Amino acid sequence: MSGKHVAKDQPQSFIFSSENLKTKDIILKKYPEVRKKSAVMPLLNLAQKQNDGWIPLAAVQYIADLLEVPYIKVYEVATFYTMYNLAPVGKYFVQVCTTTPCAIRGSGKIVEACKKYISSKEGHLSEDKKSSWIEVECLGACVNAPMIQINEDYYEDLDAISAEKIFKSFKDDSLPKLGSQKGRKGSEPIKQRLTLLKN
Ligand code: FES
Incomplete structure (x- = not known):
């Protein structure tokens, strides 16, 4: 930061x-x-x-x-501590994890989307004063990297498109369902189970 x-x-x-x-x-x-x-x-x-x-x-x-x-x-x-804010954060406060697992899985693209759709400056309010974003260290959801926290909720398995969709939804308060944005349950495999299968 x-x-x-x-x-x-x-x-x-x-x-x-x-x-x-x-x-x-x-x-x-x-x-x-x-x-x-x-x-x-x-x-x-x-x-x-x-x-x-x-x-x-x-x-x-x-x-x-x-x-x-x-x-x-x-x-x-x-x-x-990053958990304390000393300036207004808006209705939607986005914390983007940019620690190694999230970085390898593309958190750089999420940061780019933050700059485009929220504010070019980290820690500053968007033009409509409704949102802001900061970079943070690991938020403990590496298995579903890359991920962000919005207020108290986690949005996981992101990519540039799903991040953009979330940030655009701030305008009319129509946030998608929290959790995995690829529809997987917890950190189960996206397609099919590959481990602990009977022979
Ligand atoms: S590295 Fe991003 S949640 Fe752990």
Whole structure:
């Protein structure tokens, strides 16, 4: 990934919703009071979920205050991991796996399609502000490479044509069924079983 994009337009303040304040208390109870800074990752995740998939800098400060640690301690975690977004991601946030198995199976073509149909710049919103994309490391579905994650869902067994179809579907919210785009079940062979057959 070519450096994390931090939004220029930032809200002035951030606080957890009343429901998330309760969740925050549940999270903090998992750690001894003197180790409460260990809750930084689940709290960043909570803030991101509350704020439509991205973490404003005001939330970084808010979490630092809650955990009684310097701002930089939370900021460095938020900037290190690809799972945290520091700029709006839109309704459809696409993560393209470009690790070796996906790369060998053509993830370069998926990245090209992202640039064409979403945004020429990684981590930036599309023109209609509805989607964005980033490159990520292995998402654990190598058996169905190449693959992408859209929000919480996996789309697998992709090629340039199926990727294009998915990205075009953002416009009218008509995404195809998630999972294998070649119709196979799990990671079973596409045509027929070739192993564990009786003689
Ligand atoms: S290499 Fe892409 S999912 Fe593992």
